[in-house]
Amino acid sequence: MPQLLKRLAFQVGSVPNERTTTFTSISNDGHHISLRPLVNLNSTSEEEFPFEWVFAGLNTGVRVVPISEGVVEQDFNFWLDTNCYLNLPNTHRGEVKTIWTQWDSGSVAENGEVFPNGPDNPGVPFFELWHPLDPNRVEQVLLNDPLTTAEATKARSIVFKVREGQGYDGLVIVTGRWAQGFLSKQGDATVDGLNFLRTIELEDGSREALVLYGSDAEKFPQEYLGYESGAHVEVHGLKWDVIESN
């Protein structure tokens, strides 16, 4: 089923916090985008790039290994990653191993370790707490009763991917009313080449942009009705293929 996970807490070191409005969209087929905009900007670098991190991955980049009841290992090789794109020093490269533990409350705890100083140096453990939201709702409705869960399993799941050979990489994932997108210009390696999208379909069918970032953001598909898998659409000169649609 498509999922819209909201991050409740993030911890590196001894003190948890949550400075972002982070949502991870996961499509039916397991493609994913995690968009992590900061709520308040406390430094010049945060004003220049108001995101903690953004990444996107295809289902071919995730390996899921059941560990025990309610516990799975998920190993990620991201496709698009702002840390890599911007060549940020002291940030992790390559596969990230994570353990996901289901709590009775319906939240899911993620524990992992990153190696910002390379695989030969000590790693840094991190903890993230997530809770599924009902992707069919405009508000942030926590998903943990059978009624809303049943409705949520039938949510729309559509994935657009930029067609190769145009000088861009990009992915848009639509889960229910929520859409998130990552679009980067190849070879730029600065914040000027990055574009992000978060929209929500309101009750009247119109779309509100919660995040519309970057000079190429107009190239994101923002209408999602009637697309079958295998279809394509051109938006302001950029061709996108529909690689999944339920």
Add this chain to the structure above:
Amino acid sequence: MPQLLKRLAFQVGSVPNERTTTFTSISNDGHHISLRPLVNLNSTSEEEFPFEWVFAGLNTGVRVVPISEGVVEQDFNFWLDTNCYLNLPNTHRGEVKTIWTQWDSGSVAENGEVFPNGPDNPGVPFFELWHPLDPNRVEQVLLNDPLTTAEATKARSIVFKVREGQGYDGLVIVTGRWAQGFLSKQGDATVDGLNFLRTIELEDGSREALVLYGSDAEKFPQEYLGYESGAHVEVHGLKWDVIESN
């Protein structure tokens, strides 16, 4: 404003978890009830008493001290407390000092220390993470945008207290659509003397009981329309005074 706080995480020791569906109701005037039912029962003692803890307090039992921007100290002396009522060994007695820190995400982190082995022995630090819900909604809607917050400030806030001299102690707090109650029989000191209530007013105006626990639970007021402060109601022989109504 009346508040309905949902606990997202609880931590004693190195690993956080959340095994309950905990809501804390806080009335306009600062009376409060925290009802912490376990989701899954893993032991005989949990089956005998399926709550992590329940407590209730009057506003006279809370001292709030501003510390810095977004940080307040709150020192609690609970009025009703299942640990005290049941004379549970190795549980805290007396004032609990806590520090509440507002996060950018809208969640609130509570840090405190309890002294289960008495004030002369080392304390045990704890951490709880809370998020305000919209008390006017049937679902668990996270409250962190201006629109829902404005609506929530106008939520109903009504408090019932058992009149003295009847052999019971009890409090019911209504915040928006949600009501929580604590009722204990004086001098019993076993689980047989404890009663708890959590109800929600559905869209059609009817009330669904999410928690209705104890042999005296029928004595809880369960209709909340038209009560002014100073009014009273008798429910199955038990008199309740309305000590607050907005």
